[in-house]
Amino acid sequence: MQGLVKVAVDAMGGDNAPEEIVKGAVEAVCESKQIKVFLVGKEAAIRSELEKYSFDKERIEVVNADDVITNDEAPVMAIRRKKESSIVVAMNLVKQREADAFVSAGSTGAILVGGQLIVGRIKGIERPPLAPLIPTLKGVSLLVDCGANVDARSSHLVQFAKMGSVYMEHVMGVKNPKVAIVNIGAEEEKGNMLVKETYPLLKNCNEINFIGSIEARDIPTGMADVIVCEAFVGNVILKLYEGLGAALISKIKGGMMSSLRSKIGALLVKPALKKTLKSFDASEYGGAPMLGLNGLVVKTHGSSKSIEVKNSILQCIAFKEQEINEKIKENVLNQD
Amino acid sequence: MQGLVKVAVDAMGGDNAPEEIVKGAVEAVCESKQIKVFLVGKEAAIRSELEKYSFDKERIEVVNADDVITNDEAPVMAIRRKKESSIVVAMNLVKQREADAFVSAGSTGAILVGGQLIVGRIKGIERPPLAPLIPTLKGVSLLVDCGANVDARSSHLVQFAKMGSVYMEHVMGVKNPKVAIVNIGAEEEKGNMLVKETYPLLKNCNEINFIGSIEARDIPTGMADVIVCEAFVGNVILKLYEGLGAALISKIKGGMMSSLRSKIGALLVKPALKKTLKSFDASEYGGAPMLGLNGLVVKTHGSSKSIEVKNSILQCIAFKEQEINEKIKENVLNQD
Numbered sequence: 281m282q283g284l285v286k287v288a289v290d291a292m293g294g295d296n297a298p299e300e301i302v303k304g305a306v307e308a309v310c311e312s313k314q315i316k317v318f319l320v321g322k323e324a325a326i327r328s329e330l331e332k333y334s335f336d337k338e339r340i341e342v343v344n345a346d347d348v349i350t351n352d353e354a355p356v357m358a359i360r361r362k363k364e365s366s367i368v369v370a371m372n373l374v375k376q377r378e379a380d381a382f383v384s385a386g387s388t389g390a391i392l393v394g395g396q397l398i399v400g401r402i403k404g405i406e407r408p409p410l411a412p413l414i415p416t417l418k419g420v421s422l423l424v425d426c427g428a429n430v431d432a433r434s435s436h437l438v439q440f441a442k443m444g445s446v447y448m449e450h451v452m453g454v455k456n457p458k459v460a461i462v463n464i465g466a467e468e469e470k471g472n473m474l475v476k477e478t479y480p481l482l483k484n485c486n487e488i489n490f491i492g493s494i495e496a497r498d499i500p501t502g503m504a505d506v507i508v509c510e511a512f513v514g515n516v517i518l519k520l521y522e523g524l525g526a527a528l529i530s531k532i533k534g535g536m537m538s539s540l541r542s543k544i545g546a547l548l549v550k551p552a553l554k555k556t557l558k559s560f561d562a563s564e565y566g567g568a569p570m571l572g573l574n575g576l577v578v579k580t581h582g583s584s585k586s587i588e589v590k591n592s593i594l595q596c597i598a599f600k601e602q603e604i605n606e607k608i609k610e611n612v613l614n615q616d
Numbered sequence: 617m618q619g620l621v622k623v624a625v626d627a628m629g630g631d632n633a634p635e636e637i638v639k640g641a642v643e644a645v646c647e648s649k650q651i652k653v654f655l656v657g658k659e660a661a662i663r664s665e666l667e668k669y670s671f672d673k674e675r676i677e678v679v680n681a682d683d684v685i686t687n688d689e690a691p692v693m694a695i696r697r698k699k700e701s702s703i704v705v706a707m708n709l710v711k712q713r714e715a716d717a718f719v720s721a722g723s724t725g726a727i728l729v730g731g732q733l734i735v736g737r738i739k740g741i742e743r744p745p746l747a748p749l750i751p752t753l754k755g756v757s758l759l760v761d762c763g764a765n766v767d768a769r770s771s772h773l774v775q776f777a778k779m780g781s782v783y784m785e786h787v788m789g790v791k792n793p794k795v796a797i798v799n800i801g802a803e804e805e806k807g808n809m810l811v812k813e814t815y816p817l818l819k820n821c822n823e824i825n826f827i828g829s830i831e832a833r834d835i836p837t838g839m840a841d842v843i844v845c846e847a848f849v850g851n852v853i854l855k856l857y858e859g860l861g862a863a864l865i866s867k868i869k870g871g872m873m874s875s876l877r878s879k880i881g882a883l884l885v886k887p888a889l890k891k892t893l894k895s896f897d898a899s900e901y902g903g904a905p906m907l908g909l910n911g912l913v914v915k916t917h918g919s920s921k922s923i924e925v926k927n928s929i930l931q932c933i934a935f936k937e938q939e940i941n942e943k944i945k946e947n948v949l950n951q952d
Contacts, residue, residue: 417866464847464851499856515831516849520857524860525860535893536889536892552874552875553872556870560867
């Protein structure tokens with residue numbers, strides 16, 4: 281079993297657990313021979329789902345965990361107390377190097393806390409950011425940080441920029457990715473204290489291709505590949521992407537039902553429109569990595585179906601093969 | 617001329633000045649007998665535009681100003697040095713009580729600086745916020761602050777909430793407007809330092825109908841009438857509204873052109889779709905008031921056409937008639 285990328289999957293996390301999670305795991309091992317999955321959670325429930333499929337039995341292992349952390353629980357408390365929860369058990373597999381990566385559609389808070397407390401930071405990384413991909417007119421951009429690191433300092437943002445750049449280049453295959461900082465104007469002297477402090481530091485980074493400030497208006501055009509901001513702003517951007525997309529779609533649907541003429545038109549455009557809007561749905565790009573940990577932690581959207589779970593599992597291959605954490609040590613921490 | 621609402625309009629500001637600005641002023645005085653406009657800017661240019669229309673000559677007065685402040689200029693410097701600019705001359709009319717209000721589609725930075733330095737704050741107001749209306753599924757919400765007040769303190773945000781509430785109730789006619797603070801989770805203990813500090817202060821305000829935190833995802837649904845945040849976050853929300861709307865429309869257009877079937881459908885839905893999308897375009901609600909000044913300052917979108925200019929001028933009527941500044945003194949500063 282040498283050379284396999286081993287992924288510990290939280291079978292109990294998300295709106296569609298365990299059905300879609302188990303299905304996604306099966307799809308992943310069927311699609312790539314490089315993957316081995318540990319399905320972590322209530323064994324009986326997982327096994328009864330697994331019975332529905334045929335797959336290489338050697339590459340899916342069930343690891344029992346009797347407890348589940350819900351979205352309503354205070355994350356720090358939950359991680360500390362629920363030692364038998366699927367998240368804690370699965371993360372411990374990564375900590376003990378039995379798995380390379382962890383994937384969950386469960387509580388974001390618990391995943392962020394567990395990532396830090398159980399999997400642990402790479403020595404020298406101040407704060408591990410959560411970095412989802414968001415859709416743009418050109419493809420996708422990495423939004424870093426959308427995590428729990430509110431009230432960040434400029435040194436954190438510089439590490440976010442460098443780690444995000446490594447990820448986009450080596451996992452997503454974007455050559456010399458353009459890095460920008462979210463700001464309220466394009467000029468260097470614009471911004472709040474944090475941005476004004478961070479801007480010159482980024483400008484002096486030789487390791488990244490810093491293109492300056494980005495106004496929120498230009499984020500959806502794909503002007504930058506890596507979009508750096510502190511977590512509060514990142515969260516607003518990510519959530520507004522979701523909310524505004526949903527609102528516009530509901531408006532459009534309502535608008536098209538407003539006359540007979542447009543109702544007929546709506547029937548004709550529906551398939552094309554559906555496909556288009558899907559490509560611009562932030563939740564479609566569910567696999568958000570938490571960067572800078574001793575192992576990969578991937579948070580997929582709570583409403584993930586098997587396809588997103590599968591994609592999140594498969595994205596761990598590039599992460600391991602490209603030795604992202606080694607590159608982070610080299611490029612972010614200047615260690616060889 | 618007693619009882620008229622007198623509005624000093626910057627005839628030189630915005631992408632379509634002076635043509636659309638002059639046209640909007642004419643439309644405003646034709647639509648309401650309560651309005652008198654001072655058109656401030658290059659006299660010859662304004663007069664040659666005015667010649668195109670017929671209107672009550674007593675209710676439009678041209679005030680010459682030879683200079684123009686552009687979007688590229690550093691605002692503080694521009695306001696201090698360009699004493700003969702249309703913005704400075706027009707704002708001085710408000711300062712000297714010759715006009716009740718000021719309307720401009722020009723440089724946001726210069727308007728914000730001029731509002732503070734020339735028109736001046738109401739005594740006791742710490743920072744005057746810029747408060748645009750943004751479209752939601754239920755109508756519009758007031759986003760306060762989108763101005764230059766970065767790195768705000770909690771006491772500022774409390775004043776924003778109270779002033780925004782007065783504005784929505786008495787200018788927009790929303791009874792007992794729901795006030796929420798932008799946050800990264802719904803629970804009281806969530807947030808960055810500023811939000812955690814502000815939340816209990818808002819909760820203890822008897823003057824407002826505080827409903828708690830709002831996540832960015834819920835802003836477009838119209839969950840709150842007054843959305844409170846500091847200016848950096850407000851700017852990100854406003855600009856992302858614009859950018860994401862534009863990106864989605866461009867995606868949708870592209871998607872509908874992808875097959876013959878959808879092309880035919882597109883022709884049929886086009887009028888309904890256009891109307892729908894227009895109603896969800898943040899730039900359509902151009903008249904953003906700057907609150908807490910000795911007079912009303914309204915910033916309209918840089919690309920405003922005559923209709924937005926007219927609407928911005930007409931909105932000054934309610935502001936004066938409802939004695940908004942008196943209500944701000946009562947409700948925000950607890951003065952009688």
